[in-house]
Amino acid sequence: MSLRLKTLLSIALMLIVFVSMLLALAWFVVLQGFIDLEKSLVNRNLERSTRALAETVNQLDHTVHDWAAWNDTYAFSRI
Numbered sequence: 001m002s003l004r005l006k007t008l009l010s011i012a013l014m015l016i017v018f019v020s021m022l023l024a025l026a027w028f029v030v031l032q033g034f035i036d037l038e039k040s041l042v043n044r045n046l047e048r049s050t051r052a053l054a055e056t057v058n059q060l061d062h063t064v065h066d067w068a069a070w071n072d073t074y075a076f077s078r079i
Helices: 003-077
Strands: none
Touching: none
16 A cells, blocks of 8 residues: 555545534534524423413403402392
8 A cells, every 4th residue: 555545545534533523513512502592482482471371361360350240230239
């Protein structure tokens, strides 16, 4: 095996190892970034939906209290 072939093979092997390590590192960094971003979005949307549901419950509670007073008034006036 000639020196030129050995040099070419060693450079190619180092290049393959370097590129694969770079891809693996980028994959884990980018993937972790997307996982963090997705968790953040899920938490924000969960908080928004919780607040919306609480607001709906508060509106229903207000309406029920309003109607309950009218029901008592109607029952009293029917006597």
